[in-house]
Amino acid sequence: MTQTPEDPHDLPETPSSVDLPNLQATQVAVAPLPTPTFVYSPPVTFAEQSAGTASPAVKKAIIAGVISGLLAGMIGFMSASMIGNTPAPSISLPASSGDTSPRADDSIAGIAQAVLPVVVSIDVSSSQGSGTGSGFIIRSTANESFVLTNNHVVDGAGGSQDITVTFQDQTQETATIVGTDASYDLAVLRIDRGNLPVAALGDSDDVVVGDATIAIGSPLGLTGTVTSGIVSALNRPVTAGDATDVSFISAIQTDAAINPGNSGGPLVNSRGEVIGINSAIATTGSSVSGQSGSIGLGFAIPINQARRVATELIETGSSSYPVIGVQLDMSYEGQGALVQSVVEGGPASETELAAGDVITAIDGVKVSDGTELVVRIRAKNPGDVVELTLEDGSVIEVTLGSDQN
16 A cells, blocks of 8 residues: 655655535525635644643543442442442353454555555644644655655744654654745655655546545544544535635545544545545534534645645745636626736737636536636646637637646
8 A cells, every 4th residue: 555656755746724615504494504714724732732742632431431430439338338248140251353354455454554654644843832643655765765745734843843754654854935825825844864665646637526535634632533534525615724825625535534633644545545635624614622623524735636746845945836827806796707907928918818717617616706717727737728718609729828836
């Protein structure tokens, strides 16, 4: 389930965000459910707690269990004292023979055992506090290795902040940031340890709704957590972040449980191949200690999109994204994306596309607004030729240009 590339300097080639449009909560009984909001699956934060230690909730559960056990013991002792010392009859229950046979490679247990060695926990600490996210190894040479994660896991790291990567055997290495791309919510870290197993990267273009999924990471700082589900939907337009750092993701939706701390970890298929990077969750707004949890609506960045960006970050420290060369009127309330202006010298300037045109589809897929159009374009690669359908039914071909993050 893991692979070492023949050329350790190349990732496998790719075969050629957060408001989700028109998603309404279902009403039940008398009161309607709250409308979901869509947010990053954030790195879990702790005031005085490091990753791998029990969370306050876990500690409370343990304490409660101990107290319950003590009470049960006291009650049992008191009952025995009251009824005398008559010995209880001897009862023999059959014992399990145990199952020590290895799990099938394509079982959830078998896949988890194969993938866990390439998954890491990422701790970012500063004088203001600490946070934990996840990542996985995508390249390794004799002397160094590279970890792919979400930008929002390490956003702001630097200066007095330290980044520590923890492996499944609990050994640790200090990491440095190679490059980040906020628009895709991706980051690559470098560690000074080589000859490590690397993740097998799959083909997210081959994913279909209903495929089995497994999410691995460190939710709430609980390292090596494995959850499973299916692909619930594809090409979900997801945006996340703020006005200065907005991520645009044409996401894989899954019902595998994703929680704070899962961010940056792999979403894998039934062959143990990474098909996405767990990045965002939908929430109804309720939270525990200010952090929202899984309601079965998780979103992952497709690995084909991430592969190109990660390769550019490793090789150059920066990355590019595709553009059509127009400014959109994001306040337009009609169906589609309204072109406010065409950028001089941009790809669209070489076509008949003009200010005032309304783009209603790209490559035959309808777009409801400007945000969805940007998401669909960001899922492409610079140099791709796309077909834009206008409100009047005409179709214009545009060769995508590129810009640098």
